[in-house]
Amino acid sequence: MARAALRLLDDVGLPDLTMRRLAAALEVQPSALYHHFPNKQTMLAELADRIIAGRPAVVHSGDWAVDVPAQAAALRDSLLAYRDGAEVVESTLSLGLGADAALRRLADAIVQGGFDDETAGRAATALLHFVLGHVSHEQQRLQYDSLGVVAPRVADEHGLDTSADAFAFGVDLFVAGLRAHVSTR
Amino acid sequence: MARAALRLLDDVGLPDLTMRRLAAALEVQPSALYHHFPNKQTMLAELADRIIAGRPAVVHSGDWAVDVPAQAAALRDSLLAYRDGAEVVESTLSLGLGADAALRRLADAIVQGGFDDETAGRAATALLHFVLGHVSHEQQRLQYDSLGVVAPRVADEHGLDTSADAFAFGVDLFVAGLRAHVSTR
DNA sequence: ACCTGAACACCGTTCAAGT
DNA sequence: ACCTGAACACCGTTCAAGT
Numbered sequence: 001m002a003r004a005a006l007r008l009l010d011d012v013g014l015p016d017l018t019m020r021r022l023a024a025a026l027e028v029q030p031s032a033l034y035h036h037f038p039n040k041q042t043m044l045a046e047l048a049d050r051i052i053a054g055r056p057a058v059v060h061s062g063d064w065a066v067d068v069p070a071q072a073a074a075l076r077d078s079l080l081a082y083r084d085g086a087e088v089v090e091s092t093l094s095l096g097l098g099a100d101a102a103l104r105r106l107a108d109a110i111v112q113g114g115f116d117d118e119t120a121g122r123a124a125t126a127l128l129h130f131v132l133g134h135v136s137h138e139q140q141r142l143q144y145d146s147l148g149v150v151a152p153r154v155a156d157e158h159g160l161d162t163s164a165d166a167f168a169f170g171v172d173l174f175v176a177g178l179r180a181h182v183s184t185r
Numbered sequence: 186m187a188r189a190a191l192r193l194l195d196d197v198g199l200p201d202l203t204m205r206r207l208a209a210a211l212e213v214q215p216s217a218l219y220h221h222f223p224n225k226q227t228m229l230a231e232l233a234d235r236i237i238a239g240r241p242a243v244v245h246s247g248d249w250a251v252d253v254p255a256q257a258a259a260l261r262d263s264l265l266a267y268r269d270g271a272e273v274v275e276s277t278l279s280l281g282l283g284a285d286a287a288l289r290r291l292a293d294a295i296v297q298g299g300f301d302d303e304t305a306g307r308a309a310t311a312l313l314h315f316v317l318g319h320v321s322h323e324q325q326r327l328q329y330d331s332l333g334v335v336a337p338r339v340a341d342e343h344g345l346d347t348s349a350d351a352f353a354f355g356v357d358l359f360v361a362g363l364r365a366h367v368s369t370r
Numbered sequence: 371a372c373c374t375g376a377a378c379a380c381c382g383t384t385c386a387a388g389t
Numbered sequence: 390a391c392c393t394g395a396a397c398a399c400c401g402t403t404c405a406a407g408t
Contacts, residue, residue: 032392094325126355133314140279170311177362217373
């Protein structure tokens with residue numbers, strides 16, 4: 001059921017992932033879905049949880065400055081694995097319906113740096129906002145490109161992945177900022 | 186017209202800001218709106234531009250480490266000035282329909298630090314993602330609180346504004362990260 | 371140029387009734 | 390417990406026709 005929904009998400013994208021289409025994919029009446037979920041947002045929350053759980057958590061190295069970027073990259077991969085994955089997780093998170101595993105993994109990695117819980121929590125939240133915003137934007141462009149609206153990413157003149165570069169740069173900014181924070185206390 | 190839409194946004198929120206309601210507020214038929222905007226997203230893009238233009242840009246001090254947080258704070262204020270302001274800007278930006286003034290202001294402030302354009306652009310994008318994500322979350326909670334879904338923010342036991350604090354912390358992380366970046370090149 | 375009236379092709383959700 | 394059938398109260402958008 002959630003599997004069918006994830007497949008449909010990948011096929012048609014979030015804007016076209018309607019309860020009626022999902023029902024049709026399951027060869028069932030729309031009203032039947034409401035025996036499994038109280039409403040659409042709850043159903044999307046289950047998708048969000050599955051999207052995030054996609055990749056197993058990276059083994060921690062003991063060095064937070066290595067683990068934080070690794071967790072961020074793993075999260076990005078999980079989000080990219082499904083069409084509009086970032087948006088699904090974003091909306092679920094903002095409604096407080098789940099997807100908190102993502103925040104926890106980032107916070108756990110940061111905590112290794114010896115930061116207090118409030119600092120780690122705030123840093124993790126800030127980093128999560130960046131990751132979601134970045135990947136969301138990335139996926140938006142993927143759609144535009146595939147629709148031929150714009151030239152299909154000039155990006156890699158030299159075989160480089162500009163999106164991944166910009167992502168790594170943003171994550172590094174956080175790590176460097178945290179490092180500076182710890183050295184000035 | 187855009188003014189009426191902004192008032193309606195403030196009254197009912199983004200999910201209930203429909204073309205039909207807007208038409209009713211203007212005492213006009215829904216179809217009449219399509220003589221002013223080609224579609225709903227374009228209309229939201231105009232709102233996004235007006236929301237961002239809300240506060241005049243802060244005068245620059247010459248010190249990027251002062252100006253960047255100031256621009257970020259001014260942007261936050263602009264977004265908070267309208268219900269669901271962050272979400273309106275987020276969606277407009279991700280569709281590439283406008284609201285680029287926000288990114289420009291952040292990038293201009295960062296550039297003063299002597300960073301090259303690519304670095305400044307990437308840092309500005311990362312910071313903007315954080316700002317939008319943070320304020321969006323902030324506004325989501327404002328709604329929940331006003332609906333009495335949760336206790337109205339335990340937050341300020343000592344009269345502190347936890348949201349603003351967390352925001353400033355996130356911005357500082359960026360500034361500290363950028364500073365570290367410049368000192369290691 | 372700007373608007374009305376009417377329609378098209380959809381939505382999410384509810385609910386009595388069936389098995 | 391799970392589903393159907395039918396309905397309710399909506400959407401965004403189009404288009405001929407009017408002024």
